[in-house]
Amino acid sequence: MVINLQFTYHLKVSNLQSRDKMLKHVMLSKLKIISLVTAVSILSIGSFAHSAPTDPSINTTQFDLPVDQSIHYMTRQTWTTRDGLPHNSINAIAQDKQGFLWFGTWQGPVRFNGKDFEIYDDIRITGLPDIGIFSIALNPCDDSIYVAGARGGLSRFHDNRWLPLEPAPPFVNEVEIDAHCTIWVSSSEQGLLTYENNERVSQFTTENGLPSNNVYQARIDDKSNLWAATSAGLAVKPAGSTRFKVIEGIPADRIRKLFLDTDGQLLIGTGNGVYQQQPNTFEFKQLLPNINYTISAINRTRDGALWLGTYRNGVLRLYNGELQQVTTANGLPNNHVLDILEDQEGSVWVSTHGGLMQFRRSLFTTMQSHNGLAGDFVRSVYEYKNQLYVGTSNGISTVNESRLATFNPPHPLANQSVLSFADYQGQLAIGTYTNGLFIWDGERVTDHLTTDNVLKSEEVRAIATSEQYGVFLGTPIGVTQLVKTANGWQSKLITTRDGLQNNYITTLRVIGDELWVASVSGVSVIDLAASSDHSFKINKLDFSGLNDAQLTFQISLKGPYVFLATDRGLIYHHQKNDTWGIINRDQGLPLDNYMSMAFDGDANIWLGSNRGALFIAHDVFDDFLNGTIDKLTYQRFTEVDGMGSSQINSGSPAMIRSSTGRVWMSTARGVSSIAPSDLKSMVQVAPPAVISSVTADGERVTYGGHIPADTQRLVVNYAGLGYLMADHIEYQVRLVGFDDNWLARGSMTTSEYTSLPANDYVFQVRAAYPGGAWSEPVSFAFTRSEHPWQQSWFWLSIIFALGLAATILVRARIRFLNNQRAQLELMVAEKTKELKGLARQDSLTQLGNRRAFDEQLQYEFKRCERSEQPLSLAIIDVDHFKSINDRFLHVIGDQVLIELSALLSNMLRDIDYIARWGGEEFALLMPETTAKEALQAAERIRQRIEDTSYQHLADELAVTVSIGVASSEHYPNHSALLVAADKALYKAKQSGRNRTELA
Numbered sequence: 001m002v003i004n005l006q007f008t009y010h011l012k013v014s015n016l017q018s019r020d021k022m023l024k025h026v027m028l029s030k031l032k033i034i035s036l037v038t039a040v041s042i043l044s045i046g047s048f049a050h051s052a053p054t055d056p057s058i059n060t061t062q063f064d065l066p067v068d069q070s071i072h073y074m075t076r077q078t079w080t081t082r083d084g085l086p087h088n089s090i091n092a093i094a095q096d097k098q099g100f101l102w103f104g105t106w107q108g109p110v111r112f113n114g115k116d117f118e119i120y121d122d123i124r125i126t127g128l129p130d131i132g133i134f135s136i137a138l139n140p141c142d143d144s145i146y147v148a149g150a151r152g153g154l155s156r157f158h159d160n161r162w163l164p165l166e167p168a169p170p171f172v173n174e175v176e177i178d179a180h181c182t183i184w185v186s187s188s189e190q191g192l193l194t195y196e197n198n199e200r201v202s203q204f205t206t207e208n209g210l211p212s213n214n215v216y217q218a219r220i221d222d223k224s225n226l227w228a229a230t231s232a233g234l235a236v237k238p239a240g241s242t243r244f245k246v247i248e249g250i251p252a253d254r255i256r257k258l259f260l261d262t263d264g265q266l267l268i269g270t271g272n273g274v275y276q277q278q279p280n281t282f283e284f285k286q287l288l289p290n291i292n293y294t295i296s297a298i299n300r301t302r303d304g305a306l307w308l309g310t311y312r313n314g315v316l317r318l319y320n321g322e323l324q325q326v327t328t329a330n331g332l333p334n335n336h337v338l339d340i341l342e343d344q345e346g347s348v349w350v351s352t353h354g355g356l357m358q359f360r361r362s363l364f365t366t367m368q369s370h371n372g373l374a375g376d377f378v379r380s381v382y383e384y385k386n387q388l389y390v391g392t393s394n395g396i397s398t399v400n401e402s403r404l405a406t407f408n409p410p411h412p413l414a415n416q417s418v419l420s421f422a423d424y425q426g427q428l429a430i431g432t433y434t435n436g437l438f439i440w441d442g443e444r445v446t447d448h449l450t451t452d453n454v455l456k457s458e459e460v461r462a463i464a465t466s467e468q469y470g471v472f473l474g475t476p477i478g479v480t481q482l483v484k485t486a487n488g489w490q491s492k493l494i495t496t497r498d499g500l501q502n503n504y505i506t507t508l509r510v511i512g513d514e515l516w517v518a519s520v521s522g523v524s525v526i527d528l529a530a531s532s533d534h535s536f537k538i539n540k541l542d543f544s545g546l547n548d549a550q551l552t553f554q555i556s557l558k559g560p561y562v563f564l565a566t567d568r569g570l571i572y573h574h575q576k577n578d579t580w581g582i583i584n585r586d587q588g589l590p591l592d593n594y595m596s597m598a599f600d601g602d603a604n605i606w607l608g609s610n611r612g613a614l615f616i617a618h619d620v621f622d623d624f625l626n627g628t629i630d631k632l633t634y635q636r637f638t639e640v641d642g643m644g645s646s647q648i649n650s651g652s653p654a655m656i657r658s659s660t661g662r663v664w665m666s667t668a669r670g671v672s673s674i675a676p677s678d679l680k681s682m683v684q685v686a687p688p689a690v691i692s693s694v695t696a697d698g699e700r701v702t703y704g705g706h707i708p709a710d711t712q713r714l715v716v717n718y719a720g721l722g723y724l725m726a727d728h729i730e731y732q733v734r735l736v737g738f739d740d741n742w743l744a745r746g747s748m749t750t751s752e753y754t755s756l757p758a759n760d761y762v763f764q765v766r767a768a769y770p771g772g773a774w775s776e777p778v779s780f781a782f783t784r785s786e787h788p789w790q791q792s793w794f795w796l797s798i799i800f801a802l803g804l805a806a807t808i809l810v811r812a813r814i815r816f817l818n819n820q821r822a823q824l825e826l827m828v829a830e831k832t833k834e835l836k837g838l839a840r841q842d843s844l845t846q847l848g849n850r851r852a853f854d855e856q857l858q859y860e861f862k863r864c865e866r867s868e869q870p871l872s873l874a875i876i877d878v879d880h881f882k883s884i885n886d887r888f889l890h891v892i893g894d895q896v897l898i899e900l901s902a903l904l905s906n907m908l909r910d911i912d913y914i915a916r917w918g919g920e921e922f923a924l925l926m927p928e929t930t931a932k933e934a935l936q937a938a939e940r941i942r943q944r945i946e947d948t949s950y951q952h953l954a955d956e957l958a959v960t961v962s963i964g965v966a967s968s969e970h971y972p973n974h975s976a977l978l979v980a981a982d983k984a985l986y987k988a989k990q991s992g993r994n995r996t997e998l999a
Contacts, residue, residue: 071317071324072371075362075642078333080355084117086110088333090351092136092174093341097143099688099721101343103351104133109147109157113692113719114726115749120162127164128153135174141181148172148185156198165198173216186215192228204228209244210235216256222264229255234268236282250275250284256311259298267306269295274308288323291316299340301348309337315350333357345685347723360724362642363682367404368670373397374406374415376644378666380651382421383658384428385442390671391418391651396430399671412445413438420652422463424471431460431652437473437482447489449482454489456480462652464508464515469528472515474505474652479517479526492533499538500524507652509555511562511575518552523564546571546582547592553650554596561625565594570607572625587624588631589614596654601661602676608648608655608665612638613672615679617771635770637674640727644670683772687722687729689765691780701782709787714753716780720767728770737761758786842916844894845901853915853923860913860927861974871968872934873981874924876904876941879960879993881920888954893920895953900961903948907941931967931998938963938996946994962988966999 080088086107094102101112108121108131121131132150139146144158152172154165171188178184183195191205191213205213212232219227224239233252235244246252250270257269265277268284271294275284293316297309305319314327314335326332334354341349347360367390369376375394382389388399395415397406407413413430416438420431427446430438436450436458449455455473462474470483478495494517495503502521509516513529527537543549549568556563564571569584569592584592589607596608605621607614615635623629638646647668648654654666662675693700695715696707707714720729731745737759745751751763761784764777788794840852848856857873864871878884878896885893897920904914904922917923924941926934942963950957964985971977980999988997 070322071319071326071359073362073365073642074359075364075640076331076360077358077640078331078355079357080333085356086117086119086121088355089338089353090356091134091338093339093349093351094136094138094145095341095343096138096145098690099344100690101341101349101723102136102138102145102147103356104136104147106132109133109136109145113690113721114687114723114729115719118692120157126155126162128155129167134172137175137177139177139181139183140179141177146175146177146183148175152187154185154195163198165195166200168193168200173214174218176218178220184218186217186228188214191215192218204237204244208242209237209246211244211246211252216254217258219258219260219266221260221266227258227266229258229268231255234284247282247284256294256296257298259300261300267298269298269308271295271311274298288318291323297337297340297350299342299348301342302346307340307348307350309340309350311336315340328354331357343723345687345722345724358723361682363637363678363725364642364672364674366642366644366667366670366672367397367399368644369394371670372404372406373670376669377649378651378668378671379419379649380421380654381656381664381666381671382428382653383656384421384423386659388658388664388671389421389428389430390666391421391430393417393433412448413440418651419459419461420463420474422465422471422652424463424465425467429463429465429471431463431473432458434458436460437463437471449489454482454491456491456493461505462508462518464510466510466515466528469510469515472508472510474508474517476504478503479505479508479515494526494536498536499540501540506552506650507554509557509562511557516555516562518555518564520551522550523552523555543568543571546580547584549582553594554653554655556597556599558599563597565597565607567593570594570597583624583632589634590636595648595650596665598653598655598657598663600657600663600674600676604676606655606663606665610647612636612646613643613648613665613674615770635728641725643667643672679771682724683769686773686775687720687767687769689718689720689731689767689775689778691763691765691778692717692719694763694780694782704781704783706783706785709758709785711756711784712754714756716751716753716763716765717749718751718765718778719749720775722767722769725769729767730770731765731767732774733763733765735761735763742766756784758784845897845916847901847905847922848913848915850915850918853913853917853925856913856915856925857923857974857978860925861968861977864927864968867928869928870930871977872926872929872931872965873967873977874926874934874938874941874963874965875917875981875985876922876924876938877962877964877985877989878920879962879989884957884959888957892954892957896950896957896959899948899950899953900945900959903945904941907944929967931965931969934965934967935996935998938965942994942996960994962993963996964988964999965996970999 079085087105089106090103092104096102103110103112108119111118120126123131128149129151130149130153133147134150135148137146142158144156146154146156148154150171152168152170154168154175156163156165168185169187169190173186173188176184185193185195187193191203191210192215193200194202204210210228210230212230214231215228217229221227226237228235228244231254234247234250234255236247237244250268251272253271255268255270259267261267265279268275273292274287274295276287277284293313294311295308296311299307301307305317308316310316312335314325314332315337317324328335332352334352336353337350338353339351343349347358350357350359367373373390373392374397375392377393378390379393380391390397390399395407396413396418397404409415416435417433418430419433422429424439428440430440436448436455437460438445439447451458457475457477459476460473464472470481473480473482478493478500481492481494483490494500500517500519501524502519504520505517506520507518513527515526515528517524517526522543523541525539525541530537547568549566549571551567552564554565560574560576562573562575569582571580571582573580583589591609591611594607594609598606600606603618605616615637616632620633624632637643645668649666649668651666656664658664662673664671664673695701696711697713701707720731722729730747732742733745733751734740734742735753738756738761761782763780766774766777768774840849842849860871881893884896908914911927913925915923926937942961946960950959962985964981966977966980966984968977971980984997984999988995
């Protein structure tokens, strides 16, 4: 789950040196303490700092931080046991040099590659006394991972093998490895232990000056001072000393966390907030005096932000004097933070008792109602006078680089449900859902047109303007043309009576002397120059050759091309050459229906749909239009990339490019935007590729190993260790020795090879973010052994033996060959008979048989699991089929089955699969189909069969079916899915037949 964060904690600190004075002033004069039940902060709760606007009816919000620096605009993603974690409590986080993330959980150590969790919960492999892992650390000397458990167990992971160490006393609070490869183990009962060369060498306890033997953490600073956090306070063993001394001036109770900051000073997490070491002393001062939370985790990220995890109050982030807080109230899995890590790409990982959360720089910037936007359901966006106007179902907001303003009552634009925007003679025309048309000059409403004065409809769905021909409004009752004269506004209604295809208008565009009018029934072009006050020259465009497109949502102009975003694809028209074309699934895109489109500042094309935004690179799109390629490559972006919603709406316009080159999109949950530079910067560093495993016929292969000569199937699993856009990582592979060319694998993380010839091979894989550079390839070498008869010594021996025995064994050889030939012929005959018996096609209906269906079901279920798409299954049973056979004979029954097979086949999509499941039953697979959609499809099938006449087969013959439907959304495997569909069929038959039931 990915959600854009809102601020739940707001505190402005402009100068850290005057922090105390300012906080006291804020506490006394501006802020009031509120309950943790209603808010998590003990200070001012708010998303932004609100300036005092000059117009009280315009609510203005100043951004406290640039949007790319605020936690508010970070994308977050959560993982729990539902996503593959073995336990929701993530006690510790680490990252190895390869890029794998490691998590310590109560169900064992876990390694994560961005998609899959590898769980090491077998103590026979790890060598640990139990599976509960409380601490995990990276050894910088050899890139090995050390884990420590509740019972004192220690184990080291290196080169894909586990090596247990001498156990420490239970309970191990933390394991840490310093720059000299010394391992420090903090225990709960026997103080601080050290290991060198994986063997225990020393121990520090209260006898050495520690205030308590319950040590939570230890650190060695840049001056070789050894610090220990204990249950009775903080202690330090100065460099060269043999004893610890207790630090005064900080709480003499449990010290949970030590962090060596970038300036070499120590930060201390206590039960009463954070304390900071003063330069060149052993003295500490409270960093944020009014934040008295119990601190459980500390990290300083590369951008200078200080992240603090708390025991009960979520996570805090201090950046440029701005303190922000995230809790369960706005999405954190649990308020008890256990660890914080910044990974190699700059993402921040926060572990809690309720799961894991990633904070990363968002590819998209999204503004929603909690940011001050008038409403979340955005229909239209437009740029006017260097400001973005956002039209929502609840009002209008304006956005610039540092300010968001919303019109509030009694302003005339307040609470207007906006459908459309357009420029008109230096002013902004605003079309609404229920209140006509407003003309706005940036400071005031200069005109408000409604049905009370000049309009024919209050609903203004689209606006197109022309200096010569006036203003055109798209409404549900036609096109209204407005012309302003000395006597005021004059209007004229253009409808189907004048030649339009439909009166319900979806969008408009003036191109030269033509008005392009899109309706729910197609597009019409009005020749404005050839039209008069009483007649219009209208050309109805015929899209029957363009996939029968009817609904057009946006019309755009780029160079010589007119582009139309329609319900059947993106139509493009070259005006000079008068050529037409369409782009949809047939040209490589994943969808047919597009609500909007725009070109960004780098001339890349963006398409808006109800299933996300599609990006097509400029050079790829140009190559397609020029005929160089016939298939397009694309990227699809959704909520996981920071969009407010994957549903991009169909306003007028719903997607634009602003003057800065950013693309703005109207979504069902706010307005989202992206700049080409954001996409470029996100993919500059390639995710490192790793090879997870190589197996030959299911047996693991080691690097440089030999695979048997009779190996039939080699499988290589790999991953790109990138976490910024893990779902978008692309791969290329090659098998040197078989094919030296790189093969594009898309997002597939598995490559398979069958029946490789004997040879030495090197498998290579590299990874990249879309449009970015490829990583350095990683390699895996192996050799496929030769069969004895493939080796020269074998044939030399055979030749020698044959030459020696040729004279005495000729007849025996002939008899042997004859017998062998007879045996081979017998084997061929038997195999042929066996293969015929395993035929996959039903001879009567020519559909797949039960065996073919079972194989297809397993394949589709696995495929849908990988793509996280639903799979639906319908079992169709002919009602009273025995009666049909008895009454009309089996010949008629067979004809009924044949006709049903043809009817079903004609109703299916290309991706569906139908088979005769047995007798009078058919089975239908519907990939990428939800339960609701499958039920609707099954009902259409049932109704179609019932409505079909069978009188040409036999008089009074009527055929109905009962259908049981089930979806993988509710069943974990293909067997359960099949059983569920069968039960649903049984229910349909028990309920009177000729019904459709959903499991």
